[in-house]
Amino acid sequence: MVHLEESTPVTHPAVTVIVPVFNAERHVRETLDSIAGQTLRNLEVIVVDDGSSDASIAIVEEFAARDPRVRLVTGPAQGSAGAARNTGLRLARGDYLAFLDADDLFVPTMLEKLHTKATIDDADIVMTAFSSFSDVTGKPEAVGRRGRLHANLLPAKTPFSPQDISDHIFTAPHTTVWNKMYKADYVRRIGLQFEPVRRSNDAYFNMMALAQAQALSYVDEPLVLYRASNKDSLQGSQSEADLSWADATRAVARDLKAKGIYEPFRRAMIQRVATRSFDRLSKATTVESFIEMYDVVRHSLFTEFEVDLADERDFPNPDVGRQVAEFLSLPLTEWLHSTPIGARVRVAGSSPTRATPSTSTIAQSSGSSGDSEHTRDATDRGDQVRRAKKRKPDVTVIVRVRDSSSRIKECLRSVLGQKDVNLQVVCVFSRPPEHILSRLREFARQDSRISLVRVKRGEDAPADTGLAAAKGRYVIEIDSDDRWVSKFLAPLVRQADDAAADAVIFDAFSFLDGDWMHGWAIARPVPPRRRNTPAPRAVPGSNYLPEMRHSRHLGRHAGVMLVNRDHLNRVHADDTADLRGNDSVRTLNILLHSERVLRVHTAVLGRRVRKHQGRAADDAATARSELETYVSLRHAGSNIDVLPAHKEQIDALADAALGRATAHFSKLPRRARQDLLTGSDEPTRLAYRRMADARAAEAKNAR
Known part of the structure; x- marks a missing residue:
């Protein structure tokens, strides 16, 4: 025991240490x-006593009688360490704040080293590192990866800002409060308090404090001793299904937004949710x-938390x-039987008195049903995935989802309904x-062939994002308003294979929204090639430049092409190619x-035309789009090394786009024409002036 006779009351403490206590008689004295x-x-x-019914209060009172620096106060008795800490x-008077749970320990130099560093x-x-020891044996225990201070992720030079560690701010320092020291004025200035909940209240306080700080620092030494395996603590009595950490994370995301x-901490938040989720899954002791x-x-x-929309980047x-990608791509049965976490669960769930449930039991427990045309029994889906994994997809279909699309179900049905072809969507x-x-x-959720990918800021074309996720031998695009x-x-894939084609061009047609049968009559299926007839001949793509000029669809929509993925990647890698422009x-x-x-x-692609198209807003949108096409084609014609004949074709394509833009531009009132320039770059403004000059010339000739 520490000798306390020399301790005297402190009028202006450098540090206030706050200790919540609830039935901690075994450890509070230590x-x-x-x-x-x-x-x-x-x-x-x-x-702060939070309603203890054991000898905790008597022990603290005895301690306070011998050390005037110690004060016992009555808490709200809510069973919440957060409410007690509040x-x-x-009541705290110190310049800095520190927290310690009633069963953990400070190394003797902890407060001095952190206070010196803070000053x-x-x-x-x-913040500081910590070590762990067993409550049962008293021997040191390994601190898991999630519990360490990851100094390798922190700047060597201190202090630093939260933005300097934005990707790791919720993982590198650990989300407890007892391995940190906080400036009291800072905590009061941002009005920060603990959430009055039973568990994970320190996670909210800590994450909000870290994200809003101006200056952070650390001491890379284990200056706190964390007591593990204490059945009396909240952590030691945590249930398998406890999701208090998720509630705290949800509150942090809400308040930061x-x-x-x-936004600066979005990646860190996504990683926290993923790692904590897998941690909870790994702690399951039964399959149920x-x-x-x-x-x-x-x-x-x-x-x-949009983890399902994130990619590895x-x-x-x-x-x-x-790990997240694997989790999302496999059905429950497949993931349970093919991952380290699943293996641990199966071992934990198997015992002489409690056998691991069968696959069919898992399927029933996971809520599989046949109510939807796309929903399959979990076992069947697992078999399908295993078969599909033996070969790469034939085709990756990139569905470009429009923000206002209401026809996504119709589009996906036409895609997923393709027969005799292995798809990735x-x-x-x-x-x-x-x-x-x-x-x-x-x-x-209903079809494991579908994955969702969000376009990242700074990426010009959705197709670029889709191509990065593509695994098929061929790639094809479709807008979510359209359908096959x-x-x-x-x-089509068989013909492409037979011809060793880099790309296959097919036709499209337009149909009025709500008048699908008229469009259906225009469509024609791909005819099978008769035996002993020669395969269609593949020719250089430049042969189709004249058709681009006159075709309503080929020159304006990339969805009429099936492209070999390896070839498309080579085109992407070619510095002379520009694939970031429009279609x-x-x-x-x-x-x-x-x-x-x-x-x-x-004609197998149906391009939907809205009934209201033709209004001023649509004319403005079309004029802007065609104008951008004109500018992009002019730029391409000037920068791509092509034959003179091809250069003429590109110029003709650009002029055709300008003509279409002028036609729609001419229908707009003066105010709408001025609004068209809002946000336009310099090349587009030059093209606009050319359009305006052409329109003025037409008006003059008419007079």
Whole structure:
């Protein structure tokens, strides 16, 4: 025991240590000894009793009688360490704040080292590492990866800002409060308090404090001793299905968004949700509890925090991104039987008295049903996935989801209904309305071939994002407003294989929204090639430049091409190719870089035309689009090294786009024509002036 006779009351403490206590008679004396024995003597200790019914109060009173720096106060008795800590916050007089649970210990130099570092760096928060020991044996225990101070992820030079560690701010420092020291004025200035909940209240306080700080620092030494395996503590009595960490994370995301500072920490938040979710799954001791947690993670948490929309680039740790991708791509049965976490669960769930449930039991427990045409029994889906994994997809279909699309179900049905072809469907979007996003997620849950990918800021074309996720031998695009009209894809792939084609061009048709049968009559399926007839001849893509000028669809929509993925990647890697422009420019570049292009004269893509198209707003949108096409084609013609004949064709394509833009531009009132320039870049403004001059010349000639 520490000798306390020399301790005297402190009028202006450097540090206030707040200790919440609830039925901690076994350990609270040792905890207070570790605080009283600190080399930093100028401190106060506020012990907040939260309704203890054991000898805790008597022990603290005895301690306070011998050390005037220790004060016992009565807490709200809510069974919440957070509410008790808030009581201590209101009474604290120290320049800095430290927290310690009633069963853990400070190393004797902890407060002095953190206070010195905080003073030198003028830091709002100083953090430190900690070590762990067993409550049962007293021997040291390994601190798991999630519990360490990851100093390798922190800047060597201190202090630093939250933005300097934005990707790791919720993982590198650990989300407890007892391994940190906080500047009291900073905590009061931002009005921060603990959430009055039973568990994970320190996670909210800590994450909000870290994200809003001006200066952070750390001491890379284990200065706190964490007591593990204590059945009396909240952590030690945590249930398998506990999701208090998720509630705290949800509250942090909500409040950071309300303050307008969430976006810099989005990647860190996604990684936190993923790692904590997998941690909870790994702690399941029965298959039943695993299935319960799996459903919460897969269909609730990953959806709410948009983990299901992230790709590997969204995760600061790529290994976590790959683990998430595997989790989302496999049905429950497949994941349970093919991953290390699943293996641990199966071992934990198998015992002489409790056998592991069968696959059919898992399928029933996971809520599989036949209510939807796309829903399959979990076992059947597992078999399908295993078969599909033996070979790569024949085709990756990139569905470009429009923000206002209400026809996504119709589009996906036409895609998923293709027969005799192995598909990967990548739905690419930016910020669709919530009802469309919910619909997409439902489709992805029902069909494992579908994956959802959000276009990242700074990426010009959704197709670029989709191509990065593509695994098929061929790639094809479709807008979510459109649909395919026949089971054309399998024969198209066979023809592409027979001709060793870089790309296959097919036809499209337009149909009025609500008048599908008229469009259906126009469509023609891809005819099978008769035996002993020669395969269609593949020719250089440049042969189709004249057709681009006159075709209503080829020159304006990339969805009328099936392109070999390896070839498309080579085109992307070619510095002379520009695939980041609009559809016309991308189609042009693919054709110019393709030596073997096959032409199939059959209309299988239905392009939807809205009934209201033709209004001023549509004329303005079309004029802007065609104007951008003109500028892009002019730029391409000037920068691509092509034959003179091809240069003439590109110029003709650009002039045709300008003509279409002028036609729609002429229909606009003066104010709308001025509005058209809003946000336009300099090349587009030059093109606009050329249009205006052409219109003025036409008016003059008419007079």
